[in-house]
Amino acid sequence: MPESRYSGSCHCGAVRYEVDIDLAGAIECNCSLCSKRGFIWSFTPADKFTLTDGAQATRTYKFNKHVIDHRFCETCGVEAYALGSMPDGSRVAAINVRCLDGVDLTQLQPRKVDGASL
Template identity: 50%
Template sequence: MPYTGSCHCGAVTFTIAADAPSEAMSCNCSHCSRKGFVLTFVPADQFTLDSGADKLTDYQFYKHNITHRFCAICGTQSFAEGKSLDGPIRAINLCCVPEVDIDTLKINRVDGASF
């Protein structure tokens, strides 16, 4: 069943055409740890931006492989745009998906700080 997410102020909303995940990724790199991300990854064609395209601002660093998208009003980064070997993907910040209870997810920890 599709699930939805949003930034804090509600300007940016999106729908994922997939079941909500039971697992997620947590990473200790300088970026993920500062923002407290709990992430899942979906093919870009499962992601629909429902509102807020004109409110989104970008942040990029290092190799600029990932476009971190955040709301210019409330500052929340609810998703990012990237590429995998299989094509474009979206990284979804599950902290911005109200119907997902972070405490019930199996968290797969990635040692991004060592990459």
């Protein structure tokens, strides 16, 4: 899948964003958070992510090494995206693919990642 422009949101729609992303790199992680919440993630440089609505409606959750800002809606609790840094220091947006509008999840083949061992 080539990079495409998507819009996405939390469940209630209070938090909305637009992102340019290639979903071919989607992953499913088995860490405690991802497995309990059923996340499918895809990553893109932070400058390709734009929060269009709801900055005031988001809260941050950090766990493990406290390097990723897991952003969730204070109303519905859905984490539609996260922000962090790559090992080289470049900023990255992690997109919860399940929150993207119009994506057929049956067409994705996310790579399994053993985050539980990290």
